[in-house]
Amino acid sequence: MARRETSLEGRVAPTPLDDVPLVGQLTGFVEALRGKGMPVNPSALIDAGRAMSVLDLLDRTSLREGLAATLLTEQNHRIVFDKLFDLWFPPAPGVRTTTFELPHNVEGEIDVEATRDMIADLLADDDAERDGRLAELVAQIVDQLGRYESTRGEAFSAYQAMSVVSPQTLIAKIAAAMDSGNDGSAGRAGTAERYRAAARARAGGLRAAIESETQRRMAMRNGRDTVADYAVPNLPENINFLSAGAREQAQIRRTIEPLARLLAAKLEIRRRRSHRGQVDVRKTLRASMSTGGVPIDLIHRKPRPHRPELVIICDVSGSVAGFSQFTLRLVYALRQQFSKVRVFAFVDTVDEVTEYFDRHTDDGDFGAAMHQMISEARISTLDGHSDYGNMLRGFAAEYAESLTHRGALLILGDARNNYHDARIDALSELVDRVRNSYWLNPEAESVWGTGDSAAPQYAQVIQMYECRNVTQLGEVIADLLPV
Structure with a gap:
């Protein structure tokens, strides 16, 4: 992690950690994880630093998976981890430059139906995410559909953007676009359903990308700590039972089985250790003969939990x-x-x-x-x-x-x-x-x-x-x- 400099005596001395911005970035990210309740010990932080020293830091996917492998101890925490990762390691600072322009009608307003058709065509293209066109489109959606004026100035709303785009209504359009580009195999049984399943997954990915871009833009204005307070969800085990929605309840359900296994092991050990059998009077009196008839040591019967x-x-x-x-x-x-x-x-x-x-x-x-x-x-x-x-x-x-x-x-x-x-x-x-x-x-x-x-x-x-x-x-x- 730290750069190394050669001193006048020929010895190699490490550069102070405070002089290496990336170290502060990593430690700040770990503190944010701990602030949400994730257990990250010092050795995991050291492992994460070593992983970053060999990873391609420009490849966010590799960086994300490398840090997850070293810092995560519970798979149920992955959603919170990803949200904080996007805030601390954004794709790029500032406003994205893009060649996309959302279609407008004759009145100069954004044409919603034409915009949805364009989004569906792009999501149906397998190469759109690899060549960056999808990221550019998401930036335009957030900038033009999610922007609003708040009392504190310009702000962005993922809800406002998604209410216009309506990813759920795009599923049929995406599936149709994928079908139109097939090689004539649509008649095979199950092909249409596979297209629809793929369309649902890509519509869900669009929703996640819009939320991530909105949070990035708001973090530029308000700071990532402020955005993390309201945009990053609680860990599944800390979600309030009475306020949990359907998605949160599904997350809670996934925590029950591993918790039960852990509790079962602990309870069984505690139950066996804490229960003591009744005093065996006969054996205790026999043992007391060596101490003049004084029962100094009580002998218990074998416990039967x-x-x-x-x-x-x-x-x-x-x-x-x-x-x-x-x-x-x-x-x-x-x-x-x-x-x-x-x-x-x-x-x-x-x-x-x-x-x-x-x-x-x-x-x-x-x-x-x-x-x-x-x-x-x-x-x-x-x-x-x-x-x-x-x-x-x-x-x-x-x-x-x-x-x-x-x-x-x-x-x-x-x-x-x-x-x-x-x-x-x-x-x-x-x-x-x-x-x-x-x-x-x-x-x-x-x-x-x-x-x-x-x-x-x-x-x-x-x-x-x-x-x-x-x-x-x-x-x-x-x-x-x-x-």
Whole structure:
């Protein structure tokens, strides 16, 4: 990385790192990764520096993959890595020069349909990305379609540009353009579908390129740290359960299985180490004979770690259903740690739904289990709004026998009771029947008790924990289970 200079004595001395701009660029990039929560240790930084010393720095693809190979420890972090890479190692500074001109109509305005046709033709060309024409077109799209005047001056919006271009509507045009340039093989079975699949991929690539170029232009004006704060997403394990969209939920799902494997190994070791058998009185007394009958060393029987029973009661109403589904995925992945797992769901009425999840556990299709359960189970018989009080009363009346002194109770929900009776007495009855009981709440603790939240009341009876993302969920499960 550092240049080396020969001193007057003939010895080779390294140039100070501060004098090498590229070193600062790399360390700044690593600090940005750490700021987003990625674990990058000093040895990985050194490896990245060594990789950069042998890579062609003008080849961004090679540079990106080289840094990813040395700095990334989780593949799920790749999206965040790529976003930060584009900010710290942009294709080029300044405004791009281009020979493209978007078509205009007779009124002098940009002709949207003609622009879409031109974009489709270019995306259908396999050589467009290699010779740089696609990058030039993207620069023109952002400059002419994404530009707007803000209170702070000129700005660029990826949303504004894409709302005009509408990449999703381009798929048919791209596929048609690819078909028009074929060698007469379109009649073969499956060819049209292959064109359409390729068109979808290229339309998605166009969207990503527009977003990247917009962020580059905004970073030129506001600085990359400012842009990173709002343009670079959170790591999948730090995405808020309650605000996650469809794409974010898919990312969260991919983090559950590796987290479960890690937790299973840790929990098994902890369970075996933490359980000690009862004192063996006979052996202890025999051993005490050597110390005058004083039992200085207690001898324990061989420990027999038991696998506890687990009962889960989960709120499946509204956005809380996503949190419940992710938690159930994690618990079912750890079900070997328990002798039995029973699941109960509710909106305003509680019903056992264990069979739905047992049925879909092998193929991991929890989405189908949730859909079938919500459609068929008796979980809403009143007004369709969450009613924790009615659920607790019903559970105590119908399913109290499912709770034993050997088991644990896990309640999943935000405790927003729509101003119904909280029925603290029913919750106390359930808690008294089990060895351990916990409540996982997907809302921030700072909003417990606001509005219709009965969380503070329930927290007086049961241990309640904030679980807003996978990181918190994993920490809580690792600390609490097995019990």
